[in-house]
Amino acid sequence: MATIYDVARRAEVSPATVSRVANGHANVDPALAERVRDAMRELAYRPNAVARNLRRSRTTLWAVIISDISNPFYTSLVRGVEDGAQRSGYSVVLCNTDEDPAKEGQYVDAALAEQMAGVIISPAGKAQHVNRLADARVPVVVIDRQQGGAHVDTVLVDNEQGAYLATTHLIESGYRRIACVTGPAGVFTATRRLRGYRRALEEHGRPCEEELVRHGDFREEGGYRAMAALLGLRLRPDALFATNNLMTVGAVECLVDSRIPVPDEMGVVGFDDLPWAHLVRPSLTTVAQPTYELGREAAALLTQRIAEPERPPMTLTLETKLQIRDSSLRPRP
Amino acid sequence: MATIYDVARRAEVSPATVSRVANGHANVDPALAERVRDAMRELAYRPNAVARNLRRSRTTLWAVIISDISNPFYTSLVRGVEDGAQRSGYSVVLCNTDEDPAKEGQYVDAALAEQMAGVIISPAGKAQHVNRLADARVPVVVIDRQQGGAHVDTVLVDNEQGAYLATTHLIESGYRRIACVTGPAGVFTATRRLRGYRRALEEHGRPCEEELVRHGDFREEGGYRAMAALLGLRLRPDALFATNNLMTVGAVECLVDSRIPVPDEMGVVGFDDLPWAHLVRPSLTTVAQPTYELGREAAALLTQRIAEPERPPMTLTLETKLQIRDSSLRPRP
DNA sequence: GTGAAAGCGCTAACAG
DNA sequence: CTGTTAGCGCTTTCAC
Numbered sequence: 001m002a003t004i005y006d007v008a009r010r011a012e013v014s015p016a017t018v019s020r021v022a023n024g025h026a027n028v029d030p031a032l033a034e035r036v037r038d039a040m041r042e043l044a045y046r047p048n049a050v051a052r053n054l055r056r057s058r059t060t061l062w063a064v065i066i067s068d069i070s071n072p073f074y075t076s077l078v079r080g081v082e083d084g085a086q087r088s089g090y091s092v093v094l095c096n097t098d099e100d101p102a103k104e105g106q107y108v109d110a111a112l113a114e115q116m117a118g119v120i121i122s123p124a125g126k127a128q129h130v131n132r133l134a135d136a137r138v139p140v141v142v143i144d145r146q147q148g149g150a151h152v153d154t155v156l157v158d159n160e161q162g163a164y165l166a167t168t169h170l171i172e173s174g175y176r177r178i179a180c181v182t183g184p185a186g187v188f189t190a191t192r193r194l195r196g197y198r199r200a201l202e203e204h205g206r207p208c209e210e211e212l213v214r215h216g217d218f219r220e221e222g223g224y225r226a227m228a229a230l231l232g233l234r235l236r237p238d239a240l241f242a243t244n245n246l247m248t249v250g251a252v253e254c255l256v257d258s259r260i261p262v263p264d265e266m267g268v269v270g271f272d273d274l275p276w277a278h279l280v281r282p283s284l285t286t287v288a289q290p291t292y293e294l295g296r297e298a299a300a301l302l303t304q305r306i307a308e309p310e311r312p313p314m315t316l317t318l319e320t321k322l323q324i325r326d327s328s329l330r331p332r333p
Numbered sequence: 334m335a336t337i338y339d340v341a342r343r344a345e346v347s348p349a350t351v352s353r354v355a356n357g358h359a360n361v362d363p364a365l366a367e368r369v370r371d372a373m374r375e376l377a378y379r380p381n382a383v384a385r386n387l388r389r390s391r392t393t394l395w396a397v398i399i400s401d402i403s404n405p406f407y408t409s410l411v412r413g414v415e416d417g418a419q420r421s422g423y424s425v426v427l428c429n430t431d432e433d434p435a436k437e438g439q440y441v442d443a444a445l446a447e448q449m450a451g452v453i454i455s456p457a458g459k460a461q462h463v464n465r466l467a468d469a470r471v472p473v474v475v476i477d478r479q480q481g482g483a484h485v486d487t488v489l490v491d492n493e494q495g496a497y498l499a500t501t502h503l504i505e506s507g508y509r510r511i512a513c514v515t516g517p518a519g520v521f522t523a524t525r526r527l528r529g530y531r532r533a534l535e536e537h538g539r540p541c542e543e544e545l546v547r548h549g550d551f552r553e554e555g556g557y558r559a560m561a562a563l564l565g566l567r568l569r570p571d572a573l574f575a576t577n578n579l580m581t582v583g584a585v586e587c588l589v590d591s592r593i594p595v596p597d598e599m600g601v602v603g604f605d606d607l608p609w610a611h612l613v614r615p616s617l618t619t620v621a622q623p624t625y626e627l628g629r630e631a632a633a634l635l636t637q638r639i640a641e642p643e644r645p646p647m648t649l650t651l652e653t654k655l656q657i658r659d660s661s662l663r664p665r666p
Numbered sequence: 667g668t669g670a671a672a673g674c675g676c677t678a679a680c681a682g
Numbered sequence: 683c684t685g686t687t688a689g690c691g692c693t694t695t696c697a698c
Contacts, residue, residue: 001469003690003691003692004691004692004693005691005692013668013669014668014669014670015669015670015691015692015693016668016669016670016671016693016694017667017668017669019692019693019694020667020668020693022692023693025693025694026667026668027667028667028668029667029668032667032668046442046445046446047446047691047692048387048446048448048690048691048692049443049446049447049448049692050383050386050387050390050392050447050448050690050691050692051387051674051690051691051692051693052691052692052693053383053674053692054381054383054384054387054674054675054676054690054691054692055673055674055691055692055693055694056674056692056693056694057383057674057675059383061426068412069402069408069411069412069415070408070409070412072405072408072608075402075403075405075408076403078402078427079401079402079403079429082402082427082429083429091426091427091428091443091447092426092427093394093424093425093426093427094411094415094424094425094426094427095424096412096415096416109379110382110424112379113379113380113381113382114382114383114424115381115382115383136334249609249612252612253612256612274609275405275608275609276582276607276608276609276613278586279582279585279586279589279613280609280612280613280614281613281614336674336675336676337675337676337677338675338676346684346685347684347685347686348675348676348677348685348686349677349678349684349685349686349687350683350684350685352676352677352678353677353683353684355676356677358677358678359683359684360683361683361684362683362684365683365684380675380676381674381675381676382676383674383675383676384674384675384676384677384690385675385676385677386676386690387674387675387676387690387691387692388675388676388677388678388689388690389676389677389678389690390690390691
């Protein structure tokens with residue numbers, strides 16, 4: 001690879017001038033600039049970004065730390081981040097943690113070592129990892145899950161409100177015993193969505209029955225198992241609110257296997273849309289999250305934070321939207 | 334951030350010794366090593382990877398250049414790449430080209446500038462971009478689409494064979510007029526899958542009717558439009574082979590909108606599985622590709638190529654698997 | 667407007 | 683086994 005010195009020699013100028021031309025800085029005599037550009041072309045010169053990064057002590061990479069890119073929620077979110085990053089001249093390094101705090105820690109270390117320009121993280125572990133970044137003054141945006149004890153920019157959806165709408169919709173459709181499968185205890189989104197479910201029941205004068213509340217793992221299997229357990233109850237539920245997309249899929253699979261007709265004998269609403277929720281028969285009612293926008297907003301926030309490190313942190317809460325389809329429409333007798 | 338000199342001073346050794354301890358190179362007196370480790374801990378020292386990369390003139394980043402991470406085919410593939418990368422100590426930079434050769438070119442430039450350790454690319458453009466990488470001696474693995482004129486490691490699936498199996502299955506299910514919606518003319522996978530379709534028809538004594546062959550854009554909309562056009566024919570087809578996942582979705586949507594029962598009046602087989610193909614009613618018959626393995630194999634190949642740059646390039650072809658579900662099961666009269 | 671020169675933080679010869 | 687030293691390739695003062 002040709003270096004800046006090779007170009008300088010060929011154009012008969014100093015490396016400093018080449019640098020100025022390459023970066024469009026300062027004024028350079030047009031004739032010289034032309035010579036430099038010729039030399040660059042002839043040598044197929046590409047500035048070495050690693051050297052530049054070292055010298056400037058900053059990079060153009062963001063780390064995006066999420067649990068699993070295979071989950072369509074994150075797929076779309078990451079796409080939003082990447083588009084936003086590209087607009088601001090950054091690239092995105094993808095980090096899947098599989099909800100493993102140790103892996104998360106490694107990626108945080110890597111982000112620190114690589115002098116990443118910023119980090120967007122949906123935290124799996126405690127606030128300590130986010131704090132490590134913040135302490136090192138690395139710009140951070142927390143996404144999807146709020147982190148107590150960390151004072152950083154955050155982008156969320158209104159989980160409680162979404163769950164409230166979903167549950168209310170089931171009540172108003174005439175379902176009587178509405179179950180909820182939420183995520184692991186202690187996970188922010190699981191807690192908030194459960195809270196929305198409870199609030200909806202209470203406000204409609206239906207005390208929440210604890211045997212109808214289950215904790216799953218936010219994966220297909222957890223949804224399947226929870227649904228199976230609910231079907232084993234003496235007093236079966238007649239509707240389910242599942243608090244994420246994969247558990248909704250698992251629950252529906254269980255219902256198909258058990259030959260329980262949806263929505264007639266079991267109404268179903270999921271949190272978070274599925275890419276082909278409308279193709280599934282019956283099509284699935286879901287609380288749609290603005291996943292792409294979540295990513296875009298996080299990217300915008302990170303760009304701002306980088307430009308203005310001292311700005312006080314803010315939290316952005318985006319609205320969800322209840323997407324009513326067939327799985328929650330109880331036929332009136 | 335503490336530098337290696339800060340640690341050296343605190344541990345009263347030379348920076349070289351700190352470097353040796355940090356990298357586990359050479360033998361260092363245990364007592365010294367202990368002092369160094371203490372100092373590193375006390376100063377919360379993290380080696381600056383940018384400086385290291387410059388000095389070693391190599392990095393631990395791979396660029397993964399694909400058209401769109403939102404397409405579940407790439408989602409899973411990227412996940413495979415990332416897992417493979419992590420095992421070998423690399424991280425993955427995600428690059429979405431949206432099939433735009435210009436964007437692809439920019440990402441290739443970036444990969445060059447950032448001195449990426451390697452590139453995995455599903456090429457949208459001509460071979461020139463791949464050749465730029467190869468010329469700069471950057472290890473490259475081409476994935477999913479073979480590139481004529483580029484002499485590089487390649488990981489493919491047997492597209493023709495998959496299409497052949499899909500079409501044969503439709504023929505054997507009793508469908509008579511089998512249409513094909515393939516991708517853009519000139520795209521490798523589109524061409525190969527079309528060829529498999531044609532071969533299956535010919536081998537079963539059914540000359541391929543050209544009006545039943547359509548070119549789409551590999552997106553939902555293209556599938557919808559192609560299906561709509563096929564439905565407008567005087568002699569309608571009674572089955573469809575769609576050559577990618579999104580076009581299959583689009584075609585099914587069109588069939589739903591047109592109230593054409595599947596599989597009774599229209600058999601459907603798609604190429605490339607959908608995450609919830611089994612939940613769609615009727616469940617979709619598809620040619621499943623080993624997407625995750627594709628990514629894993631590409632990662633393995635890239636790791637080998639990095640270790641052994643002079644090894645002659647090889648092409649790996651993975652098998653597809655026909656996943657027979659309900660959408661292609663014609664009820665016998 | 668241009669060039670000389672000093673590093674960014676680290677590693678790897680090379681001496682000792 | 684340890685320290686000294688010379689860069690990796692670039693940018694950015696600081697003189698001129």
